Amino acid sequence: MGLQVGLGAHPECGDCPIRHRAVCARCETDELAALEQIKYYRSYQAGQTITWSGDRMDFVASVVTGIATLTQTMEDGRRQMVGLLLPSDFVGRPGRVTAAYDVTATTDVLMCCFRKKPFEEMMGKTPHIAERLLEMTLDELDAAREWMLLLGRKTAREKIASLIAIIARRHASLHLRRTGGSMVVDLPLTREEMADYLGLTLETVSRQISALKKEGVISLEGKRHVTIPDFDRLLEEAGDDSDGGMLA
Amino acid sequence: MGLQVGLGAHPECGDCPIRHRAVCARCETDELAALEQIKYYRSYQAGQTITWSGDRMDFVASVVTGIATLTQTMEDGRRQMVGLLLPSDFVGRPGRVTAAYDVTATTDVLMCCFRKKPFEEMMGKTPHIAERLLEMTLDELDAAREWMLLLGRKTAREKIASLIAIIARRHASLHLRRTGGSMVVDLPLTREEMADYLGLTLETVSRQISALKKEGVISLEGKRHVTIPDFDRLLEEAGDDSDGGMLA
DNA sequence: TTCGCCCCTTGATCTGCATCAAGGACCGGA
DNA sequence: TCCGGTCCTTGATGCAGATCAAGGGGCGAA
The missing domain is CATH 1.10.10.10 (Winged helix-like DNA-binding domain superfamily/Winged helix DNA-binding domain)
Incomplete structure (x- = not known):
């Protein structure tokens, strides 16, 4: 939630959200080039599960088009959505091997993916990526807290x-x-x-x-x-x- | 929530959570020294409000001892806690000027504070701080999502x-x-x-x-x-x- | 065109938690 | 010792939303 950076902010950027909206780190060219080399695309059909909670997840990704959700499920089937991913939103967690939530495509979805290991190495080399991810994660945390007020009191x-x-x-x-x-x-x-x-x-x-x-x-x-x-x-x-x- | 790093992990660290548990970045000495120079302590009494939502907040901080909470309040008085801060937890957001939540000390609290501006400058110079903050924020986000399941479905x-x-x-x-x-x-x-x-x-x-x-x-x-x-x-x-x- | 499958709407009833209300335990100060 | 305040417990009642149930509309496949 809330990870968008206005399209207008970096008009020179291309079509991949990681690049032009998510972690482009103000369009600094060398970083872009490096990110460019390790990215790949994957598409999912509406209704398809992208990962199950507990599965190994060896990539992080950014939504290019479509809508995906993060949900948690209790043993008896009660379900709670805990994340709504719109274009430019980021999924996955550097430094974690298994997915913590079910990730599902609710419409057809195109994702821009990065294998976790090279992405983490890049993060080590290009500090702006961690800073940008931090900013995005803090936005998500704010959205989650707004959501908590909604769930608890509205x-x-x-x-x-x-x-x-x-x-x-x-x-x-x-x-x-x-x-x-x-x-x-x-x-x-x-x-x-x-x-x-x-x-x-x-x-x-x-x-x-x-x-x-x-x-x-x-x-x-x-x-x-x-x-x-x-x-x-x-x-x-x-x-x-x-x-x-x-x-x- | 969930920002703790075991005390045992970095035994050589001192008494400030930012230093020894929160963003110490694996105890790398030069970073410690730099952080050391800009930190200061503040204490609050049980029941005291640390910041009101909407107030200017020119520091980020880490809880040393005691317990504080983050809450949101609706106009008609309905309240929802959205964060529980235990020792070693971090409050505040680099890059934001006003507090988004009411922060209250529920017991006597000692905080280790950093003026926002020097802290942000330090972040720019020492990449590990952003990485460590990212890790902590992701932990908080996970805790928030667990909390959402609790609020919505339990x-x-x-x-x-x-x-x-x-x-x-x-x-x-x-x-x-x-x-x-x-x-x-x-x-x-x-x-x-x-x-x-x-x-x-x-x-x-x-x-x-x-x-x-x-x-x-x-x-x-x-x-x-x-x-x-x-x-x-x-x-x-x-x-x-x-x-x-x-x-x- | 018809069938079957989703997805959605609406009605009837039930129930878990909120609300309203009263009083008990503890504590610090006069 | 009593008093007032804070925090907590328990009971009685009400209601928002869950649950159970029935049926309607749209759409793709045969």
Whole structure:
């Protein structure tokens, strides 16, 4: 979450997120060249599991296109999503051999991968990579803490409103369109995935979306296409103090 | 959370956590000397607020002794703890000017502080610091994700059992005593603070602790002193898959 | 065109935890 | 010794969201 660096920031960069958005370390050329040499691409189909928790994972990667999730599962099947990976987000942990979470592609996904060992060696040689990764990880930690407030203290209605706001913000540079003051977003998740994100059941998700729709906070075309006539109203429903830097 | 490096790992280190446990970067001498020059100590009384969310925070720091918490508060007063800082844990974010959370001392706390600017300059010069901070932040992120599973999907009873297990583990090198196979821990939090940690009310916390006590999962002396006769049993109550590396 | 599979919606009922309320244990100060 | 405050426990009641259940819409395959 929250690992994006605006596309506009480094216009000279190319198509791989690690390079142009994730750990490009301000586009310093030699680092780019080195990273360039060890990267490779992998694609996954919608629904495909990228790694299972506990499996060996010998690469780190960055999402180029598509959406993936991190989830934890208890023995009895209860599931909680703990990460939502959008383009430019980073997965994997330098210095760890096995995956800690199930990583699943919810849409078709293209990943830009780096074998862990050469990546770690590069990190040792190019300090900016560790600094950039630190910055990204701190952003993720902030997002996780916001998420904890949501899980622990928000009502079902507030959770739904928050999720829509979060997706609207995160997709801002990707899929968001402003149409005369109103925002339009496509929800990239099924009701069940939203439930796993929010710590609810899919029935409750469905009911609360219907309620927000009936009351005019959002409007729906089909099941996924959401129009937000008044973003501030949505934030109010979400229980958020403020916009938190939507357009900062 | 989870930022500890065993005391035994670097016996030659001194008394400041940044130095001997947090970002010592394997005790490389020159880095130590440089860090040594910019550090200073501050102490806080139990109950005192260290920073309010939104305040300017011009230092980063590491807890030397005592316990502090990070909490988020909604406008209507609902509170969620999002971080629990034990000795050796790190607070603050290089590259950010204002605090994102309320930081509160729950016991008397001694912090080892570094003014942000010199610390950031040092980071630029000594790459190992960023690497070490990255490692610590990734540990915190993992802990946050475990916490999200707890908040989103666990029952009140499982939450309490989980919290006791977490504290027992984290205090392992500090306060934990093994007495013939059983463990003894002092809960460093009031019932209300536990409730804020777990996303419950203090009444529910109290009831569930009583229940676990009645069923022999734990025993209590006074309100804070807990004996765990069978740690595996506790983990079972917590819904955890396994010990997760308690003594690893 | 029809079938079958998802995904989603809505209704009825149940229940775990919140809320409201009262009182007990402990402690430090007058 | 009593008093007030803080922290904790326990009981009674209410309600948000889970659970159980039924059915509708869209879409790809036959």
